[in-house]
Amino acid sequence: MSLIVQKYGGTSMGSIERIRNVAARAAKWHRAGHQVVIVPSAMSGETNRLLDLAQQISEHASRRELDMIASTGEQVSVGLLAIALQSIGVDAISFTGWQVPVRTDNAYGKARIESIEDARVRAELDAGRVVIVTGFQGVDTGGNITTLGRGGSDTSAVAVAAALGADECQIFTDVDGVYTTDPRVVADARRLARITFEEMLEMASLGSKVLQSRSVEFAGKYQVRTRVLSSLTPPDIPVEEEARSGTLITIEEDDNMEKAVVSGIAFSRNAAKITVMNVPDRPGIAFQILGPIAAANIEVDVIIQNQSVGGMTDFSFTVPHTEFKRALDILEREVRGPLGTGDIVGDPDICKVSAVGIGMSSHAGVASTMFGALYEEGINIQMISTSEIKISVVIADKYMELAVRALHKAFGLEQEKTA
Amino acid sequence: MSLIVQKYGGTSMGSIERIRNVAARAAKWHRAGHQVVIVPSAMSGETNRLLDLAQQISEHASRRELDMIASTGEQVSVGLLAIALQSIGVDAISFTGWQVPVRTDNAYGKARIESIEDARVRAELDAGRVVIVTGFQGVDTGGNITTLGRGGSDTSAVAVAAALGADECQIFTDVDGVYTTDPRVVADARRLARITFEEMLEMASLGSKVLQSRSVEFAGKYQVRTRVLSSLTPPDIPVEEEARSGTLITIEEDDNMEKAVVSGIAFSRNAAKITVMNVPDRPGIAFQILGPIAAANIEVDVIIQNQSVGGMTDFSFTVPHTEFKRALDILEREVRGPLGTGDIVGDPDICKVSAVGIGMSSHAGVASTMFGALYEEGINIQMISTSEIKISVVIADKYMELAVRALHKAFGLEQEKTA
Numbered sequence: 001m002s003l004i005v006q007k008y009g010g011t012s013m014g015s016i017e018r019i020r021n022v023a024a025r026a027a028k029w030h031r032a033g034h035q036v037v038i039v040p041s042a043m044s045g046e047t048n049r050l051l052d053l054a055q056q057i058s059e060h061a062s063r064r065e066l067d068m069i070a071s072t073g074e075q076v077s078v079g080l081l082a083i084a085l086q087s088i089g090v091d092a093i094s095f096t097g098w099q100v101p102v103r104t105d106n107a108y109g110k111a112r113i114e115s116i117e118d119a120r121v122r123a124e125l126d127a128g129r130v131v132i133v134t135g136f137q138g139v140d141t142g143g144n145i146t147t148l149g150r151g152g153s154d155t156s157a158v159a160v161a162a163a164l165g166a167d168e169c170q171i172f173t174d175v176d177g178v179y180t181t182d183p184r185v186v187a188d189a190r191r192l193a194r195i196t197f198e199e200m201l202e203m204a205s206l207g208s209k210v211l212q213s214r215s216v217e218f219a220g221k222y223q224v225r226t227r228v229l230s231s232l233t234p235p236d237i238p239v240e241e242e243a244r245s246g247t248l249i250t251i252e253e254d255d256n257m258e259k260a261v262v263s264g265i266a267f268s269r270n271a272a273k274i275t276v277m278n279v280p281d282r283p284g285i286a287f288q289i290l291g292p293i294a295a296a297n298i299e300v301d302v303i304i305q306n307q308s309v310g311g312m313t314d315f316s317f318t319v320p321h322t323e324f325k326r327a328l329d330i331l332e333r334e335v336r337g338p339l340g341t342g343d344i345v346g347d348p349d350i351c352k353v354s355a356v357g358i359g360m361s362s363h364a365g366v367a368s369t370m371f372g373a374l375y376e377e378g379i380n381i382q383m384i385s386t387s388e389i390k391i392s393v394v395i396a397d398k399y400m401e402l403a404v405r406a407l408h409k410a411f412g413l414e415q416e417k418t419a
Numbered sequence: 420m421s422l423i424v425q426k427y428g429g430t431s432m433g434s435i436e437r438i439r440n441v442a443a444r445a446a447k448w449h450r451a452g453h454q455v456v457i458v459p460s461a462m463s464g465e466t467n468r469l470l471d472l473a474q475q476i477s478e479h480a481s482r483r484e485l486d487m488i489a490s491t492g493e494q495v496s497v498g499l500l501a502i503a504l505q506s507i508g509v510d511a512i513s514f515t516g517w518q519v520p521v522r523t524d525n526a527y528g529k530a531r532i533e534s535i536e537d538a539r540v541r542a543e544l545d546a547g548r549v550v551i552v553t554g555f556q557g558v559d560t561g562g563n564i565t566t567l568g569r570g571g572s573d574t575s576a577v578a579v580a581a582a583l584g585a586d587e588c589q590i591f592t593d594v595d596g597v598y599t600t601d602p603r604v605v606a607d608a609r610r611l612a613r614i615t616f617e618e619m620l621e622m623a624s625l626g627s628k629v630l631q632s633r634s635v636e637f638a639g640k641y642q643v644r645t646r647v648l649s650s651l652t653p654p655d656i657p658v659e660e661e662a663r664s665g666t667l668i669t670i671e672e673d674d675n676m677e678k679a680v681v682s683g684i685a686f687s688r689n690a691a692k693i694t695v696m697n698v699p700d701r702p703g704i705a706f707q708i709l710g711p712i713a714a715a716n717i718e719v720d721v722i723i724q725n726q727s728v729g730g731m732t733d734f735s736f737t738v739p740h741t742e743f744k745r746a747l748d749i750l751e752r753e754v755r756g757p758l759g760t761g762d763i764v765g766d767p768d769i770c771k772v773s774a775v776g777i778g779m780s781s782h783a784g785v786a787s788t789m790f791g792a793l794y795e796e797g798i799n800i801q802m803i804s805t806s807e808i809k810i811s812v813v814i815a816d817k818y819m820e821l822a823v824r825a826l827h828k829a830f831g832l833e834q835e836k837t838a
Binding site: 016019020050053054056057058060061062064065066068069071072075076078079080082083084086087093094096098099143144145 | 435438439469472473475476477479480481483484485487488490491494495497498499501502503505506512513515517518562563564
C-alpha cells in the first residue's frame with residue numbers, strides 16, 4: 001500500500017460529468033489498496049466569476065476580502081467531489097485549507113505555505129477514507145483565509161504530499177506529460193518518461209505551461225516524487241498502466257535515467273529588447289539603469305552587459321512586449337540624461353528560445369551545436385544567456401518556430417519511430 | 420453610541436447594485452456614530468444553485484458535504500459587502516462562522532447555535548470597523564462547517580446580537596414590518612409598531628413569513644430587542660426616521676404598548692384533516708395512532724380528541740395537503756385493523772385561521788367574537804384549538820380569505836385613517 005496525492009485542475013472539475021470521472025479515477029486507486037488524497041481546483045471559470053463580482057464592486061478591493069471570496073471555489077469543489085465518491089460507495093471526506101490546517105504567511109493573493117499539519121488528514125486516511133483537500137488556499141496565524149495565487153493548487157498538492165511523506169504526487173493535466181518541446185510547434189516532439197526537478201524548473205520558468213514554477217521548486221526542495229499525467233484517458237485504465245504513464249519528475253539519476261544531454265527546448269515569446277548604448281562602465285550602473293524599471297513594476301528577464309571598451313559599455317535587457325514603450329519612456333526620462341548614456345534603442349518583437357538539460361554543463365559541445373543549428377537557418381542571435389542547465393538565445397520573434405524545430409532536430413529529441 | 424446588528428436577506432444581496440445599497444445603508448448608521456455588525460444572507464438563488472449542483476451528483480449526499488458547499492454562498496456575500504463598504508470609505512472586515520467562531524452542535528443542515536465568542540468581533544468594532552459575519556452557519560467542536568438550515572441567517576443575526584449585547588437587532592426584509600394580517604388578503608391590514616416575542620412567535624409558526632420561528636425564540640429567550648424593517652426604502656433616509664420604522668419585537672409592556680387584545684390574524688393553507696372514528700378510549704391511543712404517521716416523517720399540526728362517549732371517541736388531526744393520501748394509507752394499513760377503530764375519513768382541502776394576541780387569555784369575549792364573525796359569514800368551524808395567546812380554527816380552504824377579512828374587521832384591526 002502506498003500513499004498517493006492526486007491533483008486535478010479546473011478543467012478536470014469543469015462539469016458534473018467530469019467530477020464523476022475524477023471520482024472514478026481516484027476510486028480506482030483507492031480500491032487497488034492505496035491511500036488517496038485529492039487536491040482539486042475550483043470548477044473551471046469559477047474563480048474568474050467570483051473575482052469578477054468583486055471587480056464590479058471595486059477595482060481596488062482588499063486582498064483579504066478577495067481571498068475570502070476566491071477561496072470558496074475550491075471549497076465547493078471538494079464538497080462535490082466527496083459526494084461523487086460517496087455516491088459510488090467510497091467513503092470520503094473533504095477539508096478546507098484552514099481545517100487541515102495549511103498554514104501560510106499573510107501575503108493575501110500570493111501567500112506562501114509555511115507548514116501543513118498532517119494529523120487530521122492521516123487519521124481519516126487510516127480510517128479508510130479518501131481525503132479531499134482544497135487547493136490554492138490556507139490560513140494565516142491570525143485565522144484569516146489566504147490564497148496562494150493562480151496555479152497555487154499544484155503547489156498545494158506537492159506541499160500536502162511532502163507533509164504526508166506521500167509516495168507520489170500525481171498532477172493530472174490536459175496533456176499527457178512533459179514534452180521535449182511544445183508539440184504544437186514541433187509535430188514530432190517526444191514525451192519524456194523522466195525529467196529532473198532542475199530541468200523541469202527551467203522548462204516551467206522558460207514558458208512550459210505544464211506545471212507552476214513554485215510547485216516544482218517545492219517538489220525539488222522536499223524531494224517529492226511528482227508525476228505529470230493525463231486526465232483525459234478513460235478513468236478506468238488499469239492502475240498499473242496509469243502508474244507508468246506521463247512524466248516523472250525526480251532527483252533519481254539511476255541507470256534508467258535518459259542520458260540525453262539536452263532534455264528539451266523551451267521558448268517564450270511576446271518580449272522586447274532594450275539596449276542602452278555607451279554607458280559609463282562604473283560600479284552601480286546596472287542598478288541605476290534597472291532601478292526605475294523595477295520601480296515601475298516592469299518585469300525584466302534576460303540581462304546582458306558586454307565587456308567594457310574604453311570605459312564605455314552597452315547594457316541590454318528584455319521586458320514584456322506590452323511594457324516596451326513604457327520602459328523606453330522611463331529610460332529616456334530618468335536614465336539617459338542623468339547618467340549621460342548614449343542612445344537608447346530597442347526591438348519590440350523578440351523571443352527567447354532555450355535548450356535545457358542537466359548534463360549540459362559538462363558538455364562544451366552543446367553551445368556550438370545550438371549556435372550552429374541557428375546559423376544554418378540564417379537566424380541572427382541577439383543575446384545569449386547561460387546557466388548550469390540551460391542556454392537561452394534571444395532572436396527575432398518571427399524566427400521562433402523555425403528555431404525551435406531546428407534545435408529540436410539538432411539535439412536529436414524527435415520521437416523514436418519504434419516507441 | 421449604540422451597537423446595532425443588521426441582517427439583510429438574499430433579495431437585498433441579490434445584485435451588485437443591491438449590495439451597494441446595503442453598504443450605503445450600513446455606512447449611514449456607522450457614520451452616525453453607531454457600531455455596526457452586518458449579517459447578510461447568500462445572494463438570492465445562490466444557495467439553490469449550490470445545492471442543485473450537489474443534487475445532480477447524488478440525491479443522497481452527505482449532510483456534512485452539503486454544508487461545506489452551501490456555506491460558501493454567505494462567504495462570498497460577506498467578502499463582497501466588505502469590499503462595497505471599503506469602496507465608499509468605510510473600514511470593514513468580514514468573518515465566516517468558524518472565524519468568529521459561532522459554535523454549533525453537529526446536526527448538519529439544521530445545526531443549533533451553542534455559543535458565540537465575541538472577542539474578535541468586538542476588537543474590530545472597537546478599532547472602528549464595520550464587521551460583517553456570515554449568517555446561516557457555524558462550526559462544530561470537530562472543526563466541521565455546519566449550517567443552520569433555511570432562514571438560519573435571521574437566527575444568526577439575533578444570536579450575534581445576543582452575544583454582543585447589542586442594543587438592537589435590525590432585520591431588513593422586503594416588507595416594512597409585521598402586519599395585523601397579510602396585506603395581500605386584507606387591503607387595509609395595519610402595520611404594528613410593536614409586538615411581543617410571544618405574539619410574533621405565534622404569528623411566525625402560524626404562517627407569517629416575516630421572521631423564522633427559531634430566530635424569534637432566540638430573541639425572546641435572550642431578550643434581544645429586534646426590529647423588522649424595510650430594505651426597500653432609499654438607503655439614505657435619515658437614521659432617526661429609520662430607527663422608528665418597521666415593527667419592534669419586544670418584551671416591554673410599557674404605557675406606549677398598544678392595548679389591543681388581538682394583535683393579528685395569521686393563517687396557513689394547504690392542509691388536510693383526517694378523523695379516525697370510533698377509537699377505543701384507552702391510554703396510549705393517541706401515540707398508537709400518530710406513531711406510524713411520525714415514523715413516516717409526516718408533520719402533524721392541530722390535534723383534537725373529543726370527549727369519550729360510551730368508551731369510544733373520535734380522533735382528528737391535520738397534515739400537509741401533499742401528505743393526505745399517504746397518511747390515509749398508513750392509517751388504513753397500520754391503525755384501523757390493529758386498533759379496531761371505525762372508519763377513517765378526511766378532508767384534503769382545509770386551512771387554519773388564527774387570532775393572536777397577548778391580552779387574549781384574560782378576555783373571554785375573544786372566542787365568542789371570533790366564532791360569531793365566522794357564523795355571520797356562514798363558515799362552518801371544523802376544529803378549534805387554543806393556547807394562551809391564540810385561537811385557531813380549521814375551516815374549508817375555500818373560505819380562507821373570507822374568514823381572514825371577517826376576523827380582521829371583527830377585532831377592529833384595520834388601518835387607522837388618520838395614521
